[in-house]
Amino acid sequence: MQRTAHNRRSDSGPVSSDWGEKSHMNYIIEARDLTKIYESAVQVVALRGVTLEVKPASFLAIMGPSGSGKSTLLNILGALEVPTKGQLLLEGTDIATLTDDQRTLLRRRRIGFIFQQFNLLPIFSASENVALPLRLEGVPAAEADRRAGEMLELVGIADRRHHLPSQMSGGEQQRVAIARALVAGPAIILADEPTGNLDSTNGERIIGKLRQLVDEQQQTVVLVTHDAAVASRADRVIHVRDGVIVEDFDPSHGMPASGTTLEPRA
Numbered sequence: 364m365q366r367t368a369h370n371r372r373s374d375s376g377p378v379s380s381d382w383g384e385k386s387h388m389n390y391i392i393e394a395r396d397l398t399k400i401y402e403s404a405v406q407v408v409a410l411r412g413v414t415l416e417v418k419p420a421s422f423l424a425i426m427g428p429s430g431s432g433k434s435t436l437l438n439i440l441g442a443l444e445v446p447t448k449g450q451l452l453l454e455g456t457d458i459a460t461l462t463d464d465q466r467t468l469l470r471r472r473r474i475g476f477i478f479q480q481f482n483l484l485p486i487f488s489a490s491e492n493v494a495l496p497l498r499l500e501g502v503p504a505a506e507a508d509r510r511a512g513e514m515l516e517l518v519g520i521a522d523r524r525h526h527l528p529s530q531m532s533g534g535e536q537q538r539v540a541i542a543r544a545l546v547a548g549p550a551i552i553l554a555d556e557p558t559g560n561l562d563s564t565n566g567e568r569i570i571g572k573l574r575q576l577v578d579e580q581q582q583t584v585v586l587v588t589h590d591a592a593v594a595s596r597a598d599r600v601i602h603v604r605d606g607v608i609v610e611d612f613d614p615s616h617g618m619p620a621s622g623t624t625l626e627p628r629a
C-alpha cells in the first residue's frame with residue numbers, strides 16, 4: 364500500500380489507521396511481556412513483564428503506588444518510550460516495524476497524551492497550545508483556533524485562552540493539556556493523572572467527558588489515577604506494583620477483597 368508522510372487529513376473526523384499489514388484487530392492496544400530497565404547511576408527495573416490487551420472503545424484505569432511503573436507503562440503504550448524487551452501493537456501494528464517518522468505520525472494522528480507535567484509550550488498561549496495538533500496536520504489557522512476555543516470552553520477555561528502557561532495555575536495548565544490531547548479526536552487517549560491538580564468539580568467534569576468520548580465516540584481511554592472515585596468510572600482497573608500487574612478487575616463488580624492479587628505472569 365502506498366503511504367506518504369505528507370498525506371493530510373481531508374475531513375475533521377478521525378484519520379484512518381493506514382499503517383500497513385495488520386491482523387484482525389480485536390484489541391486496540393496489545394502489550395506483550397513489556398520490560399523496562401533504566402540504566403542510570405543505578406539500574407532500575409521499572410516494568411518486569413507486563414502483558415495487557417485493551418479493547419477498543421473501553422476505559423482502563425491504572426492504579427498503583429508511586430514508583431510502581433505506571434508512567435513508564437503509559438509512555439510505552441503511547442510509543443513515547445521503547446521497552447527494553449517485549450512487544451507493543453497499536454491498532455494491530457507492531458510499532459517495532461515502524462520507522463521513527465512513522466511512529467511520530469502514528470502518535471500525532473492516533474494518540475492524545477495528557478502528561479503528568481503537562482508539557483505545554485511556554486511561548487505559546489493556551490489557545491495556541493491546543494491548536495498545535497491541528498496546525499501540525501495542516502488545519503488552517505482560523506479553523507484550528509475556533510476548534511481550540513471550543514475545547515477550552517469544554518474544559519472550562521475559555522477565558523484564559525490568551526494566557527501563557529506561566530500565567531496559569533497548575534489546574535488551569537492541566538486543563539489546557541487535556542484540551543490539547545482531545546482536540547484532534549484521537550483514537551487512543553492516554554492520561555497520566557489528569558485530575559491530579561483539579562478540584563473535584565473540574566475533575567468530575569473531565570472524567571465525565573472522557574467517559575462520554577468512550578461511550579459516544581468509541582475512543583479508547585487509558586488513565587493513571589490515585590483516585591478510587593475516578594477509577595470507579597472505568598470499565599476495567601488494573602493495579603501495578605513493582606512493575607507488574609497484581610490486580611485486574613471490573614469496578615462495577617466491586618473492588619477486589621483486600622489482599623487479593625493475581626500471580627504475576629511467568
Ligand SMILES: Nc1ncnc2c1ncn2[C@@H]1O[C@H](COP(=O)(O)OP(=O)(O)O)[C@@H](O)[C@H]1O
Pocket residue numbers: 401402403407408409427428429430431432433434435436
Ligand atoms: N528516566 C528514568 N531513568 C531512571 N529511572 C527512572 C526513569 N523514569 C522512571 N524511573 C524509575 O522507574 C520506576 C517507575 O517510575 P514511574 O513509571 O515514573 O512510576 P509511577 O508513575 O508509578 O510513579 C521508579 O523507580 C522511577 O524512579
Ligand SMILES: [Mg+2]
Pocket residue numbers: 433434435479555
Ligand atoms: Mg507517574
